[in-house]
Amino acid sequence: MSVLEVTHVSKSFGSLAAVRDVSLAVEAGELRAIIGPNGAGKTTFFNLISGFFRPTTGTIVFDGQDITAVPAYRRVANGIARTFQITEIFPALTVFENVLISAEVAAGFRLRPWVGRAERTRVRERVEEALELTGLAAKSGRLTGELAHGDQRVAEIAMALALRPRLLLLDEPTAGMGGEETYEITQLIRRLRSGGKFTIVLIEHDMRVVFHLADRITVLDRGSLLAEGAPAEIAANEVVQVAYLGDVA
Ligand SMILES: Nc1ncnc2c1ncn2[C@@H]1O[C@H](COP(=O)(O)OP(=O)(O)OP(=O)(O)O)[C@@H](O)[C@H]1O
Incomplete structure (x- = not known):
């Protein structure tokens, strides 16, 4: 199909x-x-x-x-999730934070004054899953701007994957x-x-x-x-x- x-x-x-x-x-x-x-x-x-x-x-x-x-x-x-031709990340944030922002924005957190704990946990799980899938889990605490170019592109893919x-x-x-x-x-x-x-x-x-x-x-x-x-x-x-x-x- x-x-x-x-x-x-x-x-x-x-x-x-x-x-x-x-x-x-x-x-x-x-x-x-x-x-x-x-x-x-x-x-x-x-x-x-x-x-x-x-x-x-x-x-x-x-x-x-x-x-x-x-x-x-x-x-x-x-x-539907996408990455861009030119890297679109926040270099001063960690890999984890970049992926989390992506997942939170997609989940609509930024538009609501209050988000329940269960929902926060679910979104964090998505972030961890995306980091595992891309092999970035070990680098999740690193500042994204300090990563090699290749890892930055992978971080972008993780940001897209966190949207499931x-x-x-x-x-x-x-x-x-x-x-x-x-x-x-x-x-x-x-x-x-x-x-x-x-x-x-x-x-x-x-x-x-x-x-x-x-x-x-x-x-x-x-x-x-x-x-x-x-x-x-x-x-x-x-x-x-x-x-x-x-x-x-
Ligand atoms: N927002 C826009 N406004 C005006 N013209 C545009 C816009 N976006 C793309 N174009 C034009 O449309 C055509 C196709 O561009 P596009 O970027 O889709 O090609 P591409 O195949 O992705 O090229 P590349 O391999 O260089 O990235 C080009 O002539 C480009 O200048």
């Missing part, structure tokens, strides 16, 4: 069509990679799924529910990483995927990571869907090779 169904979605900024008539369906438990050259519309597409932008046309259905008009914060409550999402959107999780860190985060994403709890959509420029992790790959080019298929099909697709993969495939 499809968890996410995007149908004929477009998004224009003035006269620029950043996403043009894109449709895709992501199955439960699948790891889908979205690739494409710079400016292909990948991040805009993420912003449409997470609700930061409303599509100009088209519909987005999550878990059988039409969420096209649902605002971003409610999509989080429905089970069913759909996890990862925007270039290996951006700015060296070989070792890229390997570590690839292993982490593979673990998250194999746990079976999450459906993952990943934007990624590193083709080794993409071909390693993805069940299926969607290729965007100048806002349009250029191709979709299993990694072997995409690697063998001549149109994709010409437009994007070049020597890599």
